[in-house]
Amino acid sequence: MRRKPFPWHITVFLAPAVVIYTVFMIYPMFASLKFSLYQTVEGGRQLFVGLGNYARLLSDPIWSEPFWNAFWNNVVFFVIHMTLQNPIGLFLAVLLAANIRGAWIYRTIIFTPTILSVVLIGFAWKLILSPTWGIWFPLLDRLGLGDNEVAIALLGHESSALITLSLISVWQNIGIPMMLFLAALIRIPHELIEAAQVDGAGSWRIFWRIQFPLIVPTVGIVAILTFIGNFNAFDLIYATQGALAGPDFATDIMGTFFFRTFFGFQLRPGDPNMGATVAGMMLLIILVGVLVYLYGWQRRMEEVQF
Amino acid sequence: MQKGLFKVLVIAALFAASVLGGAFAQKLVIESWRTDDLKLWKDVIIPAFNKHYPDIEVVFAPTAPAEYNAVLDSKLQAGTAGDLITCRPFGKSLELFNKGHLAPLNDLPGMENFTDFAKVAWTTDDGATTYCVPMASVIHGFLYNKDLFDKYGFQPPKTYEEFMDLLAQMKKKAPALAPLVMGTKDQWEAATMGWHNIAPNYYGGEAGRRAFLAGKEGFHTDGFLEAYKALAQWAPYLPRGYKAVSYSDAQQLFTQGRGFIYPAGSWDIGVFRQMNPKLNMGAFKAPPPAGATKSYISDHQDIALGLNPASKNKEAAKKFLSWLTTREFAELYGNALPGFFPLHNYDITITDPVANEFLSWRQTSEGTFRMTYYKLSDQKPDAETDLWTASVNILNDKMQPEEAAKWMECRLASWYGPHKHFASELNCK
Numbered sequence: 001m002r003r004k005p006f007p008w009h010i011t012v013f014l015a016p017a018v019v020i021y022t023v024f025m026i027y028p029m030f031a032s033l034k035f036s037l038y039q040t041v042e043g044g045r046q047l048f049v050g051l052g053n054y055a056r057l058l059s060d061p062i063w064s065e066p067f068w069n070a071f072w073n074n075v076v077f078f079v080i081h082m083t084l085q086n087p088i089g090l091f092l093a094v095l096l097a098a099n100i101r102g103a104w105i106y107r108t109i110i111f112t113p114t115i116l117s118v119v120l121i122g123f124a125w126k127l128i129l130s131p132t133w134g135i136w137f138p139l140l141d142r143l144g145l146g147d148n149e150v151a152i153a154l155l156g157h158e159s160s161a162l163i164t165l166s167l168i169s170v171w172q173n174i175g176i177p178m179m180l181f182l183a184a185l186i187r188i189p190h191e192l193i194e195a196a197q198v199d200g201a202g203s204w205r206i207f208w209r210i211q212f213p214l215i216v217p218t219v220g221i222v223a224i225l226t227f228i229g230n231f232n233a234f235d236l237i238y239a240t241q242g243a244l245a246g247p248d249f250a251t252d253i254m255g256t257f258f259f260r261t262f263f264g265f266q267l268r269p270g271d272p273n274m275g276a277t278v279a280g281m282m283l284l285i286i287l288v289g290v291l292v293y294l295y296g297w298q299r300r301m302e303e304v305q306f
Numbered sequence: 307m308q309k310g311l312f313k314v315l316v317i318a319a320l321f322a323a324s325v326l327g328g329a330f331a332q333k334l335v336i337e338s339w340r341t342d343d344l345k346l347w348k349d350v351i352i353p354a355f356n357k358h359y360p361d362i363e364v365v366f367a368p369t370a371p372a373e374y375n376a377v378l379d380s381k382l383q384a385g386t387a388g389d390l391i392t393c394r395p396f397g398k399s400l401e402l403f404n405k406g407h408l409a410p411l412n413d414l415p416g417m418e419n420f421t422d423f424a425k426v427a428w429t430t431d432d433g434a435t436t437y438c439v440p441m442a443s444v445i446h447g448f449l450y451n452k453d454l455f456d457k458y459g460f461q462p463p464k465t466y467e468e469f470m471d472l473l474a475q476m477k478k479k480a481p482a483l484a485p486l487v488m489g490t491k492d493q494w495e496a497a498t499m500g501w502h503n504i505a506p507n508y509y510g511g512e513a514g515r516r517a518f519l520a521g522k523e524g525f526h527t528d529g530f531l532e533a534y535k536a537l538a539q540w541a542p543y544l545p546r547g548y549k550a551v552s553y554s555d556a557q558q559l560f561t562q563g564r565g566f567i568y569p570a571g572s573w574d575i576g577v578f579r580q581m582n583p584k585l586n587m588g589a590f591k592a593p594p595p596a597g598a599t600k601s602y603i604s605d606h607q608d609i610a611l612g613l614n615p616a617s618k619n620k621e622a623a624k625k626f627l628s629w630l631t632t633r634e635f636a637e638l639y640g641n642a643l644p645g646f647f648p649l650h651n652y653d654i655t656i657t658d659p660v661a662n663e664f665l666s667w668r669q670t671s672e673g674t675f676r677m678t679y680y681k682l683s684d685q686k687p688d689a690e691t692d693l694w695t696a697s698v699n700i701l702n703d704k705m706q707p708e709e710a711a712k713w714m715e716c717r718l719a720s721w722y723g724p725h726k727h728f729a730s731e732l733n734c735k
Contacts, residue, residue: 044405062687062720131547132555132564156491156549158704243372244691246493247549248699263376266494267397267683267690270376 029283036276053277063274067281069249070257073162077253078230080166081173086222088170089177094207096178097185107182111175118172122239125168129154155240158250165251169236173229177222184218185211217301224293231286234259254282332362332622335388336611337381339374346642354638355629362622382407382614389617390626393438393610395427396679402612403430408437409613414624416631424649427607427675438610439630442639442646445664445673446503446604449570449578451563452586454483460566462590466507466536469593473543476566485543487565489551496697497690499569500540502676505533506602507594511674519681521724526711526732534707536595538700549702561585572645572664579644579658589663591671605673607649687717 038046057063096103145151154164196206234255245252262275347366369377381387393399402408428438463469476485490496509529517523560568561582594601636648644658656662682689692714699705716734719725
């Protein structure tokens with residue numbers, strides 16, 4: 001038997017992606033991980049400390065308090081996205097898949113915030129909610145909340161700031177789950193739905209018995225994308241609340257905590273080694289999430305794929 | 307043949323480089339965070355310098371203030387930083403000097419035109435080496451809307467008690483206007499315009515600051531604690547929704563005449579003149595508590611210029627730095643940027659009346675700089691960032707003054723040697 005020649009063309013096609021991905025993603029990631037195992041000592045020399053930085057991050061209260069604060073804030077941020085952004089995105093997708101008139105207009109409008117710059121979004125919402133001239137106030141007055149301390153300064157209260165920012169982020173990013181769900185819904189063979197209709201099933205039943213089971217793999221993908229996106233988030237918080245993620249660190253998430261640690265802030269010079277350590281923890285958190293998804297969800301999905 | 311051509315090209319390139327290098331040997335690049343001043347440097351300061359040294363080309367290349375420190379660090383490490391480096395006061399510049407990124411400037415002609423107080427923010431702890439040429443300081447105080455004061459018949463207060471009375475009256479007589487225009491959203495105002503502004507009167511300026519450094523006083527003792535208590539009284543007089551009012555919101559509120567008094571840094575004067583040229587402003591210094599015999603102001607060294615030892619044009623750079631020590635530069639800078647006060651020894655005239663008012667306080671009050679900037683912010687947790695958090699928490703009614711003071715002192719005592727004894731006295735965990 002003759003051996004097949006080595007498929008050189010595959011190498012050629014893969015090479016650009018592999019090279020670019022290695023140079024800009026894989027190498028920096030490992031370099032950063034390596035960096036987190038060192039400490040800078042007098043004279044700028046790098047001293048190997050093993051997992052010392054990680055131990056410090058988790059045990060020294062000066063580091064562990066802000067770290068856990070950022071972690072739990074990030075969990076809240078993620079939970080709000082999971083419970084609001086994705087179900088609403090799914091709901092919108094189902095509506096759009098039902099051939100309503102002007103669906104493309106809605107699709108465009110709902111997707112627009114997603115393609116806008118986050119800095120712009122942050123700035124616009126800051127103006128909308130600003131207690132000095134926010135257009136939010138006539139509405140508040142009409143609702144009888146004009147004197148409510150929290151309502152007039154949503155971004156200034158610890159109880160409301162993180163939730164407000166999460167909702168802004170949901171509003172901005174809802175287009176992504178919507179589009180993914182929509183693509184999955186359109187792919188469902190029409191005969192299935194028609195057959196169900198002939199059998200007398202209502203829309204509610206069709207959704208739960210036919211559409212939803214068939215898009216479950218997409219639900220998993222959306223969930224993991226949300227997870228990765230949320231635990232990497234930084235820009236919206238930075239644009240609206242600044243690097244200190246006020247009030248009193250109530251909106252500090254992993255990304256802003258990393259930024260302050262790595263680059264420093266105001267009088268505090270940055271600590272690149274500890275910054276890399278925080279980044280290492282972010283990688284670990286995301287890795288755990290992705291592994292849970294791969295082994296707990298996707299494996300099972302493969303068994304039920306149609 | 308080809309090899310020969312290559313050789314010729316290399317030689318030509320080297321030759322061109324040396325000639326061009328010669329022509330531009332006198333080019334200087336200034337690193338700075340003062341993006342607001344770009345036009346001023348281009349149109350006023352650099353042309354004035356070029357009148358004396360026409361053959362030195364100067365380029366002012368600022369980076370956004372929030373990114374300046376990080377950008378500068380990476381440029382210095384990569385060896386691509388400019389010849390002249392704008393120096394932040396205290397810790398940051400000392401760190402650069404210790405790493406060899408700022409050259410000592412003790413022998414620079416003209417350095418004798420500055421007092422030790424002017425140079426302190428850019429001198430080593432032992433006082434031996436100065437590494438930046440001081441450019442300007444900023445002074446804290448209060449700006450007020452003169453028209454509104456006249457309308458309601460108010461007078462600037464002389465003591466802190468009068469100040470609080472005045473605020474109460476304002477709230478009663480003009481409920482729609484904010485008595486004190488400041489927000490806590492951006493956090494630094496509460497510490498900078500709030501605590502640093504009024505605190506020197508309570509802890510007694512330089513003497514109090516030195517006692518603090520030596521560990522005789524702490525944030526929880528005497529005047530320092532009193533300052534937190536005084537600041538806590540501001541909360542009822544801040545604008546509606548102040549917890550979400552940012553620095554620029556507050557600037558807008560004041561310049562639009564929607565509030566009476568603005569806790570200021572002198573740099574705001576120039577900004578306000580541009581935002582609303584018709585605004586009729588007055589100023590009063592931080593009012594001392596009743597019965598005080600002396601008054602103190604925050605006169606904070608803010609900006610200086612240093613020399614990058616890796617510069618290829620050190621001689622030209624030194625000429626520029628020397629020129630910064632002259633009366634000509636001091637007058638030019640002080641008047642072009644009302645509210646940035648040159649630190650030179652000369653008696654210069656500032657034309658802006660409000661800026662002049664700020665400057666006149668140097669005669670009647672003793673100056674001191676923002677005390678958390680020196681040594682107390684060298685390590686983590688740094689006292690300056692903690693002061694932001696504490697001041698905001700006091701004004702947002704999240705912490706009592708005593709609680710905030712103790713929290714700050716415990717955090718400082720965790721690493722600052724002279725204060726270690728407070729950790730056990732306060733039962734810090």
